[in-house]
Amino acid sequence: MNSITNFLSHFFVTGDPMIYGADVSIVLVTLAIFFVLTYFKKWKWLWQEWLTTTDHKKIGIMYIIAALLMFFRGGVDALMMRTQLALPGMTFLNSDHYNQVFTTHGTIMIIFAAMPFIFGLMNIAVPLQIGARDVAFPFLNAVSFWLFFAGAMLFNLSFVIGGSPDAGWSAYAPYAGTELNPGVGENYYLLAVQISGIGSLATGINFLVTILKMRAPGMTLFKMPMFSWSILITSVIMIFAFPAFTVALALMTVDRIFGGHFFTIASGGSPMLWANLFWFWGHPEVYIVLLPVFGIFSEVIATFAHKTLFGYAIMVWSMVAISLLSFITWLHHFFTMGNTAPVNAFFSISTMLIAIPTGVKIFNWLFTLNKGRIHFTTPMLWALAFIPNFTIGGVTGVMLAMAPADYQYHNSAFLVAHFHSTLIAGTVFGIFCGLHYWWPKMFGYLLDEKRGKWAFWVFMISFNICFMPMYFLGLMGQTRRMYTYPAGLGWGPVNFVITIGAFGMGVGFVIMAYNIIWSALHGKRDTTGDPWDGRTLEWSIPSPAAEYNFATIPTVSTRDAFEAMKEDKRAGKEKAPAAYKPIHMPNNSAIPVVMSAFMFIAGFGFVFWWFWMAIPGVIGVIGCMIARSFVYNDAHLIPVEEIERTERAAGRLS
Amino acid sequence: MQENENQPIRQEHAGFPWKQVIGLLLSLALTFLALWIAVGLSLPVNVTIAIIVALAIFQAFIQLFMFMHVTEGTEPVHQLISILFGIYVAFAVVAGTIWILYAQMG
Amino acid sequence: MAESLLSLNPKKRKDLPLEYSTEEGDLKIVGFWVFLAAELVLFGTLFGSYLVLQSHTAGGPSAHELFKIGPVMIETVVLLVSSFTCGLSTLELRRHNVKGLIGWLVVTVLLGLVFIGFEGNEFFTYAAHEGATLQTSAFLSGFFILLGTHGAHVSLGIVWIAGILIQLARRGITPVTARKAFIVGLYWHFLDVVWIFIFTAVYLTGWVM
Numbered sequence: 001m002n003s004i005t006n007f008l009s010h011f012f013v014t015g016d017p018m019i020y021g022a023d024v025s026i027v028l029v030t031l032a033i034f035f036v037l038t039y040f041k042k043w044k045w046l047w048q049e050w051l052t053t054t055d056h057k058k059i060g061i062m063y064i065i066a067a068l069l070m071f072f073r074g075g076v077d078a079l080m081m082r083t084q085l086a087l088p089g090m091t092f093l094n095s096d097h098y099n100q101v102f103t104t105h106g107t108i109m110i111i112f113a114a115m116p117f118i119f120g121l122m123n124i125a126v127p128l129q130i131g132a133r134d135v136a137f138p139f140l141n142a143v144s145f146w147l148f149f150a151g152a153m154l155f156n157l158s159f160v161i162g163g164s165p166d167a168g169w170s171a172y173a174p175y176a177g178t179e180l181n182p183g184v185g186e187n188y189y190l191l192a193v194q195i196s197g198i199g200s201l202a203t204g205i206n207f208l209v210t211i212l213k214m215r216a217p218g219m220t221l222f223k224m225p226m227f228s229w230s231i232l233i234t235s236v237i238m239i240f241a242f243p244a245f246t247v248a249l250a251l252m253t254v255d256r257i258f259g260g261h262f263f264t265i266a267s268g269g270s271p272m273l274w275a276n277l278f279w280f281w282g283h284p285e286v287y288i289v290l291l292p293v294f295g296i297f298s299e300v301i302a303t304f305a306h307k308t309l310f311g312y313a314i315m316v317w318s319m320v321a322i323s324l325l326s327f328i329t330w331l332h333h334f335f336t337m338g339n340t341a342p343v344n345a346f347f348s349i350s351t352m353l354i355a356i357p358t359g360v361k362i363f364n365w366l367f368t369l370n371k372g373r374i375h376f377t378t379p380m381l382w383a384l385a386f387i388p389n390f391t392i393g394g395v396t397g398v399m400l401a402m403a404p405a406d407y408q409y410h411n412s413a414f415l416v417a418h419f420h421s422t423l424i425a426g427t428v429f430g431i432f433c434g435l436h437y438w439w440p441k442m443f444g445y446l447l448d449e450k451r452g453k454w455a456f457w458v459f460m461i462s463f464n465i466c467f468m469p470m471y472f473l474g475l476m477g478q479t480r481r482m483y484t485y486p487a488g489l490g491w492g493p494v495n496f497v498i499t500i501g502a503f504g505m506g507v508g509f510v511i512m513a514y515n516i517i518w519s520a521l522h523g524k525r526d527t528t529g530d531p532w533d534g535r536t537l538e539w540s541i542p543s544p545a546a547e548y549n550f551a552t553i554p555t556v557s558t559r560d561a562f563e564a565m566k567e568d569k570r571a572g573k574e575k576a577p578a579a580y581k582p583i584h585m586p587n588n589s590a591i592p593v594v595m596s597a598f599m600f601i602a603g604f605g606f607v608f609w610w611f612w613m614a615i616p617g618v619i620g621v622i623g624c625m626i627a628r629s630f631v632y633n634d635a636h637l638i639p640v641e642e643i644e645r646t647e648r649a650a651g652r653l654s
Numbered sequence: 655m656q657e658n659e660n661q662p663i664r665q666e667h668a669g670f671p672w673k674q675v676i677g678l679l680l681s682l683a684l685t686f687l688a689l690w691i692a693v694g695l696s697l698p699v700n701v702t703i704a705i706i707v708a709l710a711i712f713q714a715f716i717q718l719f720m721f722m723h724v725t726e727g728t729e730p731v732h733q734l735i736s737i738l739f740g741i742y743v744a745f746a747v748v749a750g751t752i753w754i755l756y757a758q759m760g
Numbered sequence: 761m762a763e764s765l766l767s768l769n770p771k772k773r774k775d776l777p778l779e780y781s782t783e784e785g786d787l788k789i790v791g792f793w794v795f796l797a798a799e800l801v802l803f804g805t806l807f808g809s810y811l812v813l814q815s816h817t818a819g820g821p822s823a824h825e826l827f828k829i830g831p832v833m834i835e836t837v838v839l840l841v842s843s844f845t846c847g848l849s850t851l852e853l854r855r856h857n858v859k860g861l862i863g864w865l866v867v868t869v870l871l872g873l874v875f876i877g878f879e880g881n882e883f884f885t886y887a888a889h890e891g892a893t894l895q896t897s898a899f900l901s902g903f904f905i906l907l908g909t910h911g912a913h914v915s916l917g918i919v920w921i922a923g924i925l926i927q928l929a930r931r932g933i934t935p936v937t938a939r940k941a942f943i944v945g946l947y948w949h950f951l952d953v954v955w956i957f958i959f960t961a962v963y964l965t966g967w968v969m
Contacts, residue, residue: 136787201798209791212732239736239794240743243802251809251905260894260901261818262809268816268898273809276754280747280805327746331754340757622919629923632936671851678844685836685959692964693829702968710960714953721847721949724793728776728786733793740797744804751808 013163016097023160052588054138056123057545059145061442063120064435066149068513070113073156075506077105082502085495088487098483099166100185104159106169110289111193112152114423117431118292119148119203122231125438126207128538129225131216131556133549136209138586139634144199144206146596151196154603158188162607165189168481170278171252173263173271178256184607187256191603194249197242204238207231216537218556222316225536225559226302226309230295233319237284237291237326245281248274257606272337279330287326289423291319293430294361297383300437301365303532304380305372308560311364318357325354335406344403351401358394362387377532378452382433385460386425393421396471411481414474417467424463432456432512440531444544445523451515455508462504469494469501527651535560542650548585548638551647552578580647583638589631595624677720684713777854778938785939792943796950803954806909807961810902814969818897821890823966832963835878836955839914842871843952850945858933861941865921865928868948872918879911903962910958913951920944 013019037043050058080101084093093101127135135141158164165185167176176186211232215224224232252274254260261267263274302309309315331339331347365387374380396418400409409415440446473494478485485491530539540562541550558564568574602617604610647653688706691697697705718724724733779785814823845867852860883904886892894904924940931937 137791205791205794205798208736208794209787212729213787213790236739239798240739240801243798244747244805247802247805247809251901254894254901254905258894260905261896261898262813262901262905264898266818267896268813268818269901270755270812270816270898272758273751273755273812276751277805277809280750324742327743328750330750338758339754343754343757626919626923629940630927671848674844674847674851677847678840681840681843681956682837685840685956688960688964689829689833692968699968703965706960706964706968710956713956717843717949717953717956721843721850722946723850726776727780727789729790732790733797736794736797737800740800744800747801747804748808748811751805752811755812 011161013160019160026160048588051593052142052590054134054142054586054588055547056127056135056138056141057442059141060120060123062145063116063123063148066152067113067117067120067431070108070116070152072509074105074108074113075509077101077108079502079506081105082499084483085485086499087496088485088489088492090484093483095483096166099168099481100164102481103165103168103171103189104155107155107165107189107193109423110169110285111196112148112155114289114427114431115200116148116152117435118234118289118427119144119200121296121431121434121438122207122227122234122292124442125434125538126228126231127210127214128441128541128545128549129228129536130211130214130219131537131550131554131561132210132214133553133583134586135206136214137206139589139592139628140202140206142589142592143595144203146592147199147202147599148196150596150600150603151192151194151199154195154600154607155188155192157604158185158192162188170275170282172278173252173255173269173274174265176252176256176274177264179264179266187253187607190249190253190256191606194246194253195599195603197245197249200238201242201246204235204242206235208235208239211235216554216556216561219561222313223556223559223561226298226312226315227292227295227536229316230291230298230319233323234288234291236323237288240327241281241284241288244277245285248277248281251277253606257609272334275334275337276330279333280327282333283330284326286422287322289427291322293386293427293434294319296430296434296437297365297386298368299536300379300383300433301368302560303437303534304375304377304383305369306375306533307368307372308535308563309364310367310370311360312559314360315364318360321357322354325350325357329354332401332403332406335403336410348401348403352398355394355398355401362391362394377436378447378449378456379433379437379532381453381456381460382429382436385456386429386433389425389429389460389463390422393418393423393425396421409474411479412474413470413478413480416480417470417474420467420470424467429460432459437532438538440526440543441529441538442544443520445519445525446531447519448515448523451511451518455511455515458511459505459508462501462508464501465504466498466501469497473498529650530562535563537562540565542652546646546650548583548643551580551643551652580640580643582640583643584635585638586635587633589628589634591624591628591631595621598624673720677716680716681713684709684716777942778856778933778935779853779942782935782939785935788939789943789946792946796946799950799954803906803909803957806902806906807957810906811961811965813898813902814965816898818899820896820900821886821892823899823903823962824969826886826890826892827963827966829967831878831882832959835875835882836959838871838875838878839952839955842868842875843949845871846945846948850942853933853938853941853945856933858928861933862925862928865925865941869918869921869925872914872921872948876911876915876918879907883907906962907958910951910954913954917944917948917951920947 012023037046050062053059080093081098084090084098123135123141127133162184165171165176165188167181167186167189171186171189174180176189211224211228215221221229251260251262255262255264255269261269263269263271265271298309298315329347329351331343332351335344335347365383369384376384396414400406400415400418409418436447436452473491476491476494477489478491478495485495526543529542531543532539537554537556538545540554554561554565565574598617598620600617602614602621605612605614605617644653688709691705691709692702695702718737724730724737727733779789845864849861849864849868852864886900892900894901921944924937924944928937928941933941
């Protein structure tokens with residue numbers, strides 16, 4: 001009996017009233033979901049329409065829902081940190097709890113919020129932009145989503161079962177090793193990030209092949225919309241960066257779970273090797289979350305300036321340059337570990353070089369705006385705010401790139417301000433921009449403009465209140481990841497202002513969430529399929545798009561293909577649509593969701609060193625792969641009558 | 655996807671499989687040559703390593719071109735660029751890791 | 761899925777072997793090439809880590825003391841020959857000779873099993889007789905994980921080929937089974953390429969240093 005109590009008190013996180021509150025709310029929310037689904041008899045609908053789907057649009061929506069939830073969780077972490085730091089000597093969080101909170105904040109925001117949000121938007125927009133009916137490997141796409149989901153659930157479970165990781169999102173050895181960190185927290189980090197990382201690699205391969213092979217006839221690579229180009233390059237970076245991370249995580253897992261010595265201090269391991277491998281992935285990862293939003297801004301700025309994008313080819317080549325350079329800058333994240341002059345010089349120069357193609361793109365957007373007929377819609381506001389705010393982050397990045405100067409800035413609040421300027425003004429502004437822009441295509445109605453603009457202004461101003469002072473705070477000497485500070489250093493007032501800004505961003509997010517709910521009830525319907533006067537193919541089909549996307553595959557002859565079609569129509573040169581043919585579409589499959597459940601079981605087993613649980617989980621995953629190999633009947637035909645019915649209901653066929 | 659519309663394409667691959675046999679003999683010869691250079695000769699270590707790495711790369715290309723048909727397909731440029739990019743990044747991680755960690759260890 | 765850039769230009773695929781004859785086959789073969797390119801980086805990372813830790817023996821056995829030429833050369837030759845028999849199976853696939861295809865794939869699987877047997881024996885000898893395990897030193901962690909990852913790939917390949925053999929026996933050579941047999945062949949040759957580098961960077965370098 002005693003041993004059972006002992007086990008349970010370690011298994012469940014105990015002793016903190018906030019966590020008990022979380023336990024209660026998790027149980028209540030789960031019960032509520034079960035009740036609602038059962039009461040409205042929605043289980044079958046959920047399973048058939050969503051959980052087993054291979055439709056890229058539905059997978060995209062599931063990504064975005066999950067990412068918004070994770071964004072909320074990461075945001076709450078941020079507010080907890082800012083509350084603790086608001087005044088000198090606060091006791092809201094103790095040091096251990098604070099360590100856990102900044103670790104989960106960073107990991108969740110990058111791995112489980114920013115990336116899935118981007119995956120969601122690209123799932124929705126890329127096949128529609130290139131005139132395809134699905135991605136190249138729809139089944140694999142579902143597997144990717146469910147692996148991400150399993151990883152995200154595993155990571156969040158650490159909060160109430162076993163304890164969260166506390167070695168920072170970069171999990172540096174030796175602190176993340178078993179000697180200094182004997183609990184299960186770091187195991188959660190390793191396994192959860194590993195599982196979702198496998199999904200990310202698969203997503204990269206899937207979208208690379210989709211974009212290379214499945215474009216509509218006539219759409220050569222250099223006639224492709226810029227967002228699709230950015231996803232092509234992002235896919236390449238994901239494909240070649242994630243394997244290094246897979247290995248790094250696996251090696252640390254071997255250290256922690258099987259007693260290996262890759263990163264230990266004893267027995268000849270090299271803690272610096274971890275930093276080296278982590279950042280070999282970690283720096284390209286920055287571009288994985290930035291290039292897609294560059295693509296989104298390019299679409300949105302061209303659409304609302306009503307001009308074609310300025311410097312298309314330069315934009316493409318600068319992304320190609322970024323993809324190559326992003327793999328040779330990684331050491332700048334650990335200049336202060338000390339290295340020889342040639343090494344430091346090489347990585348300083350490569351880092352400064354990569355700023356050039358990024359800077360070029362800023363000018364492209366400015367010249368696109370020049371002499372445009374600008375419409376200040378909500379997505380356009382996010383895009384316009386991005387340009388100056390992101391540039392500040394970029395310029396401070398070049399300051400950090402210089403090895404000698406980095407010794408001054410490294411791990412100070414200046415650094416924290418720098419990467420939030422790039423990741424919030426870049427990635428977060430970008431995904432909110434894309435969310436508003438493609439929302440009508442996803443759901444058939446628009447997000448409300450007035451509430452959307454309120455959310456934008458509150459969030460954007462608060463962002464500056466939060467992070468502008470933080471640069472100065474860093475120069476005043478406050479370091480990163482410190483859980484409290486004494487009065488008398490002069491940091492108190494600045495920290496208080498920063499905390500006000502952080503809560504302001506929280507308010508902005510709540511307004512946006514409210515806008516989503518309000519617009520679902522009262523939002524303007526999108527009956528035309530083209531609410532923004534768009535330029536690319538996704539706006540040529542009804543909103544929301546039919547299962548098969550395009551009743552007939554369009555033929556493309558120029559960039560901004562849909563704009564050209566509309567011009568032809570105005571000039572009376574519209575081509576008669578081709579006759580419908582039956583459409584071949586992939587079947588739903590239960591294997592991805594089952595496989596991810598096994599993956600979750602295996603991951604949970606490894607976290608607790610429970611091999612009796614982990615091994616059956618791994619066998620289950622392999623079993624799912626074998627089962628899939630024997631499925632031959634994995635697609636169905638949509639008959640012409642059904643296409644006619646759907647198109648007539650959407651008003652496309654009289 | 656439309657399996658029934660495509661007639662199976664029957665290419666003639668008659669005769670003795672010269673390409674495969676030559677590939678096998680070459681890779682065996684290169685393997686034993688590398689072994690002899692490493693164990694049988696006593697060249698300076700740097701020279702030995704340079705030669706055996708060059709032989710390994712040569713042997714990898716034999717596999718790639720003689721067995722793996724890397725230049726085949728509707729648009730073989732896609733897989734060629736992918737493999738080249740993979741080689742670039744693999745080189746970056748191997749050479750970079752060695753450079754950084756050996757420089758740091760002094 | 762159907763009807764895109766490629767299916768509207770079926771001419772492109774006219775002169776290609778059966779596995780390219782459907783759009784699905786074409787996509788999956790390219791996708792698999794891209795996966796192999798990613799695997800290059802995966803193994804590259806393992807090689808980089810191993811080479812950095814190679815001399816960190818922490819008082820345990822070194823590469824020079826541990827590795828024996830005999831078993832290593834047997835493993836190498838067996839894997840090189842299996843790559844050759846796998847190449848012959850692809851040739852039989854192109855000749856639409858299902859019996860030859862199955863036969864050479866069976867030989868390949870058997871050689872793969874021989875390889876795994878020798879490698880397992882090598883690992884066992886190190887651990888049981890030399891006291892050299894993954895927990896002994898950073899060098900040995902690197903060694904066992906690099907070779908173990910390759911060995912796990914080979915083992916997975918054996919299971920994979922076995923699954924495809926069942927499908928070939930049941931269905932004969934169709935565009936789908938042809939694509940599967942071709943892709944598993946690519947995978948097998950790739951593992952041979954990785955072994956060439958293991959042979960060079962781990963064993964030969966170990967003897968030289």
